[in-house]
Amino acid sequence: MSRAITPQAKAINTGLAWSVALLIAFPILWTVLTSFKPEPQAVASPPIFLGFDWTIQNYIDVQDQRAYFRYFVNSVVISIGSTLLGLIIAIPAAWSMAFVPGARTKDLLMWMLSTKMMPAVGVLVPIYLIFIRLGLLDTRIGLTVVLMLINLPIIIWMLYTYFKEIPADILEAARMDGAGLREEILYVLTPMAVPGIASTVLLNIILAWNESFWTINLTTVNAAPLTAFIAGFSSPQGLFYAKLSAASTMAIAPILIMGWFSQKQLVRGLTFGAVK
Amino acid sequence: MGQITLKAVRKSFGEVHVIPGVDLEIADGEFVVFVGPSGCGKSTLLRLIAGLEDTSAGQIMIDGKDATALPPARRGLAMVFQSYALYPHMTVRKNIAFPLKMAGLSEAEQAKKVDAAAAVLNLTAYLDRRPGQLSGGQRQRVAIGRAIVREPSAFLFDEPLSNLDAALRVTMRQEISELHQTLKTTMIYVTHDQVEAMTMADKIVVLNAGRIEQVGSPLDLYRAPDNLFVAGFIGSPKMNFIEGAEAARHKAHTIGIRPEHIGVGSGNWEGTVLLSEHLGSDSFIKVDVDGIGIINVRAGGELGIHHGNRIRLAPDADKIHRFDQAGKAIR
Numbered sequence A: 001m002s003r004a005i006t007p008q009a010k011a012i013n014t015g016l017a018w019s020v021a022l023l024i025a026f027p028i029l030w031t032v033l034t035s036f037k038p039e040p041q042a043v044a045s046p047p048i049f050l051g052f053d054w055t056i057q058n059y060i061d062v063q064d065q066r067a068y069f070r071y072f073v074n075s076v077v078i079s080i081g082s083t084l085l086g087l088i089i090a091i092p093a094a095w096s097m098a099f100v101p102g103a104r105t106k107d108l109l110m111w112m113l114s115t116k117m118m119p120a121v122g123v124l125v126p127i128y129l130i131f132i133r134l135g136l137l138d139t140r141i142g143l144t145v146v147l148m149l150i151n152l153p154i155i156i157w158m159l160y161t162y163f164k165e166i167p168a169d170i171l172e173a174a175r176m177d178g179a180g181l182r183e184e185i186l187y188v189l190t191p192m193a194v195p196g197i198a199s200t201v202l203l204n205i206i207l208a209w210n211e212s213f214w215t216i217n218l219t220t221v222n223a224a225p226l227t228a229f230i231a232g233f234s235s236p237q238g239l240f241y242a243k244l245s246a247a248s249t250m251a252i253a254p255i256l257i258m259g260w261f262s263q264k265q266l267v268r269g270l271t272f273g274a275v276k
Numbered sequence B: 001m002g003q004i005t006l007k008a009v010r011k012s013f014g015e016v017h018v019i020p021g022v023d024l025e026i027a028d029g030e031f032v033v034f035v036g037p038s039g040c041g042k043s044t045l046l047r048l049i050a051g052l053e054d055t056s057a058g059q060i061m062i063d064g065k066d067a068t069a070l071p072p073a074r075r076g077l078a079m080v081f082q083s084y085a086l087y088p089h090m091t092v093r094k095n096i097a098f099p100l101k102m103a104g105l106s107e108a109e110q111a112k113k114v115d116a117a118a119a120v121l122n123l124t125a126y127l128d129r130r131p132g133q134l135s136g137g138q139r140q141r142v143a144i145g146r147a148i149v150r151e152p153s154a155f156l157f158d159e160p161l162s163n164l165d166a167a168l169r170v171t172m173r174q175e176i177s178e179l180h181q182t183l184k185t186t187m188i189y190v191t192h193d194q195v196e197a198m199t200m201a202d203k204i205v206v207l208n209a210g211r212i213e214q215v216g217s218p219l220d221l222y223r224a225p226d227n228l229f230v231a232g233f234i235g236s237p238k239m240n241f242i243e244g245a246e247a248a249r250h251k252a253h254t255i256g257i258r259p260e261h262i263g264v265g266s267g268n269w270e271g272t273v274l275l276s277e278h279l280g281s282d283s284f285i286k287v288d289v290d291g292i293g294i295i296n297v298r299a300g301g302e303l304g305i306h307h308g309n310r311i312r313l314a315p316d317a318d319k320i321h322r323f324d325q326a327g328k329a330i331r
């Protein structure tokens, strides 16, 4: 589909697109800017855009007062761990639903998705009690398992849609060409599914990284990830906007950087494979 | 070698009996075409032979050995799919080499065979492209290349040309026929295209609702259809069927006469022209014959006959097919 676009129309479109993008990204930009301001200038009225005294003191203070790095490691372990654990369960599940569907496969998929519609607080108390009994409260392993379970329906759905895209004909062609199950998976299935698996992994790391209900409610110190780090910062230090901004920037920076470098995969992931 | 025998082969999907029972003998080197209306089980039968579906009952023998329980990889057959089913992540070269790689050939042997196949199929210039960068006809050739490299004992084709345009279909049809003459390997070819069936086949198998209606050479089926179904299915335009008094005169329940076996100008039948289509070389005329009904006639070209004309028709008495109450041919 191609339409003639006049240079003026193009300029207007570009301008509009940039304005919308800036508007949406503004809170984040503002947070980042504020994080480099001295505390008094951070709350100055009228607000100062760029002409303030740039400083990294806030970052040093944040690291001194609360060990950022420990939260960061927890976030990494929990988000990557829960995603990998999820894959181990979701890959066989999605394979079987995509390639050997049963009479109830569709219902099963809908039911799994429906669990995502339920408010999480509804199961907070039972899960909290189970965690106390099992001694999982404030442990990385406990949180990893919970986040895996929370995101499992999405992982399975995404993988299922990717696997569905692989035409059964091609797998049959491989069988006709003399491939056994091992060769079929190794040389044909996996290479064709890798982009789908990669975007699933990326999206789920982000979802797990940003998850703040369970991470805040089920941790105190040892297993607390960056979400708990910001939350903990906002209450006692609530009025120190610059430090709070520095803490927030440090919490979102890793995931923003990762997202930036994997944009292409992510877009594919977010559209559930609809865009090729 | 490529001799295939089906003995009382049956296939059901749950409660649906798609193939209620088929016996078929395919000789080595034969070009066999399965034809039949959509949904009659042509693909299913082919996939049973390929091993892509398990038989519900019966036996499939390949070169005298029982292959019923063998996985597709071990049957030594090659298949060309309607969708081509090329590996999208591999180059043309890798696609064609894949069966050789699976067979454990060395890289050098693979390269030699791939180059030879590519030369035969005019693919040499495209060896380093991916399937996505090829036209439909080229993809079809790659699929055929992938099938021929490992010298299977038989080729299975499932409507391989149905995604191509009319002109390309004719070319590829001829290429496949030539390939068969060169390789002399058994080919089983599924189509619902009359012309493909008539021009390519040594033997046509007419299927209807999972049963074999008749097996024979194209001309056998044209000249002596066993029943109403085959008579109506083979030949284009379709055979005219007449019941009632006219049929009774021939001591039959139904008589059939092909449109090309009716003379125009004189004769016992008289009727009004409802429609006349002039194709230049041929004319197709639809006539409402008095006391008989609608009859389609295929006459010569450049005929001055138009809608509303009264004309006389003369069916060729030798070419009238007679059928009994059950639709079986009376010989």
Ligand SMILES: Nc1ncnc2c1ncn2[C@@H]1O[C@H](COP(=O)(O)OP(=O)(O)OP(=O)(O)O)[C@@H](O)[C@H]1O
Binding pocket: B013, B016, B018, B036, B037, B038, B039, B040, B041, B042, B043, B044, B045, B192
């Ligand atoms: N996996 C399946 N499960 C249930 N029914 C099936 C399955 N595959 C095929 N069928 C049914 O079996 C019948 C024969 O299908 P088949 O694909 O063999 O027809 P065909 O002759 O190849 O038709 P076409 O000319 O349209 O390709 C159809 O009625 C179809 O609905």
Ligand SMILES: [Mg+2]
Binding pocket: B042, B043, B044, B158
């Ligand atoms: Mg079919």
